[in-house]
Amino acid sequence: MLTVVIGLALQETLGNLFAGLSLQLDRPFEVGDFIRIGEHTGRVVHIGWRSIRIANFRREVITLPNSMVGKEHVKNFTQHREPVGIEVQLGVSLDAPPNQVKQALLDVAREIPQVLVQPPPLARTVSFTDSNVQYMVRVFLNDFALSDTVKEELHTRLWYRLRREGIELPHAQRTVHVRREPTKRRDLADTTVRDLLRQVDLFTPLGPEELERLHREVVVRRFGRGERIIQEGDEGGTFYVVASGEVSVRAGTLQSEITRLGPGHYIGEMSLLTGERRAATVVALQDSILLELDRPTFARLFSDYPGLARQLSAQLAQRRNQLRAVALSSGGGPDHTPEASRILGRLRQLFGLTQD
Numbered sequence: 001m002l003t004v005v006i007g008l009a010l011q012e013t014l015g016n017l018f019a020g021l022s023l024q025l026d027r028p029f030e031v032g033d034f035i036r037i038g039e040h041t042g043r044v045v046h047i048g049w050r051s052i053r054i055a056n057f058r059r060e061v062i063t064l065p066n067s068m069v070g071k072e073h074v075k076n077f078t079q080h081r082e083p084v085g086i087e088v089q090l091g092v093s094l095d096a097p098p099n100q101v102k103q104a105l106l107d108v109a110r111e112i113p114q115v116l117v118q119p120p121p122l123a124r125t126v127s128f129t130d131s132n133v134q135y136m137v138r139v140f141l142n143d144f145a146l147s148d149t150v151k152e153e154l155h156t157r158l159w160y161r162l163r164r165e166g167i168e169l170p171h172a173q174r175t176v177h178v179r180r181e182p183t184k185r186r187d188l189a190d191t192t193v194r195d196l197l198r199q200v201d202l203f204t205p206l207g208p209e210e211l212e213r214l215h216r217e218v219v220v221r222r223f224g225r226g227e228r229i230i231q232e233g234d235e236g237g238t239f240y241v242v243a244s245g246e247v248s249v250r251a252g253t254l255q256s257e258i259t260r261l262g263p264g265h266y267i268g269e270m271s272l273l274t275g276e277r278r279a280a281t282v283v284a285l286q287d288s289i290l291l292e293l294d295r296p297t298f299a300r301l302f303s304d305y306p307g308l309a310r311q312l313s314a315q316l317a318q319r320r321n322q323l324r325a326v327a328l329s330s331g332g333g334p335d336h337t338p339e340a341s342r343i344l345g346r347l348r349q350l351f352g353l354t355q356d
Helices: 002-026 066-071 098-111 144-164 190-199 208-217 269-274 295-304 308-328 337-351
Strands: 034-037 040-047 051-055 061-065 074-076 084-092 122-128 133-141 219-223 228-230 238-244 247-251 256-261 281-284 288-294
Touching (some): 040 061, 051 066, 061 066, 084 144, 098 122, 098 133, 098 144, 133 144, 190 208, 190 238, 190 288, 238 269, 269 295, 269 308, 288 295, 295 308
Antiparallel strands (some): 034 074, 040 051, 084 133, 219 288, 238 288, 247 256, 247 281
């Protein structure tokens, strides 16, 4: 009887020891690996004969008996230090074109610094439901410890990107929408938009009626912290006025910061008006709201105001030379005339303008 009692008492201990021996022989994970056992996920900090300990993302240390570990499926996210994939799924409106959504998913994924270029991010259409289409984006990381941070960044940036493109993230409940003329400036008061347009020196030649018309054509764009607004080297057909927040202007191979711009400053005018590729990258340093105008709007302005092209060319030349002077740390005032003539020529060619 005593032998039976002792055997029963040691049953759990012996189970843990034999399971520990199996773990030592198989070595499915090592100290430092990120693993998932049942409902627990964390970094292995200790492997013993009776138990293992893992530290989760909340910095809690959890002790798991080896007998339990031996009965569970173990996922190792860091074995051999190979890149590990993580996935994010989201539901998008049935009206949104799948290729547009998948391109947005990939664009956002590629902007996040921790996401690897190889293996490349992957976007897929997963399924259709009564209320939405399910999409998945998979990205690869060097360190699984970054997974929560990257998932959070993906969700945050996707909200801004999809909102700018007018793609809805539908609620679970059914809703009835009464559609009217789209509201382009629900993030800003009309008086704020008008005041910002009046501050732009490019629009100084315009009268009150034309400024009011510009106010009606403005589209408000919201960008989240860390998002790229403009990419150096891209073609550009849009012009932005910073309404709130702050943006960083960067250029060159090292993407060194040239300047920071706040409310009232504008960007993108040179590419829009001359057809040149973007000369710098612009990144939102904080949540920012920008006013956007496109090339057709400026084409109409040049048609209505024949002398406007020449005036804008002179202003653009002065602005460009001032930026060059700051960048080169050179003193003295540059000659604007040759640059103004060159810009005017490009502008006339792009917009099909005659001599004025």
